[in-house]
Amino acid sequence: MKLYGSLTSPYVRKARILIREKDLACEFVVADAWAADSPIPALNPLGKVPVLALDNGDVLFDSPVIIEYLDSLKAPALLPASGAARWEMLRWQALADGILDAVVDRLLELRRPVAQQSSDKIRRQEEKVARSHEYIARHLSNGPWLMSDRFTLADLAIGVALEYTDFRYPHAWRGRHPRLGSWLAGIGARPSFIETLPPGMEKK
Ligand SMILES: N[C@@H](CCC(=O)N[C@@H](CS)C(=O)NCC(=O)O)C(=O)O
Known part of the structure; x- marks a missing residue:
């Protein structure tokens, strides 16, 4: 699993904090969404970070979706499933x-x-x-x-x-x-x- 994003983006930071809190195995790839040669538009048509590339080839965006996916990987849940x-x-x-x-x-x-x-x-x-x-x-x-x-x-x-x-x-x-x-x-x-x-x- 790879998380693409910049060191300054707060949307990316949400995912990085969750990964650290849950001690998940995820490589952090520093990528600038604004750079001319950015890899981001090829992964996310919106051209925004964060982007999460899963091991099965699927790609997830944007941060609330990534947060919910990462949270589902390991208990305890930081977001309740219902109610x-x-x-x-x-x-x-x-x-x-x-x-x-x-x-x-x-x-x-x-x-x-x-x-x-x-x-x-x-x-x-x-x-x-x-x-x-x-x-x-x-x-x-x-x-x-x-x-x-x-x-x-x-x-x-x-x-x-x-x-x-x-x-x-x-x-x-x-x-x-x-x-x-x-x-x-x-x-x-x-x-x-x-x-x-x-x-x-x-x-x-
Ligand atoms: N709603 C998105 C917002 C993401 C976002 O705006 N990311 C900024 C970096 S802070 C970005 O990639 N901007 C590039 C652009 O708007 O083209 C999310 O929660 O992931």
């Missing part, structure tokens, strides 16, 4: 992925020539992030986990989304949500998170 908890967990993942989409869209807009940037678009993405942080903070439990009594996909996905906010859209959100900041410090201390930090964010 209300499954839908709640998938909602957390959808929220996390939505934060990633908003931070990526904001970043791509800021990378355009200044004269072509839309301040409306940037503000709209920043509002999505702010509302989502507020939502997560409001739904925090008193313990270390968002759901259940152990680490789950909810913690994995939201932890990645908040650290990606720090990476690409650093701002003082902890001042508004100090408990969320403490929660993230706990999740971010897991070896799976530390070992997959994007270059430049490594903890000393």
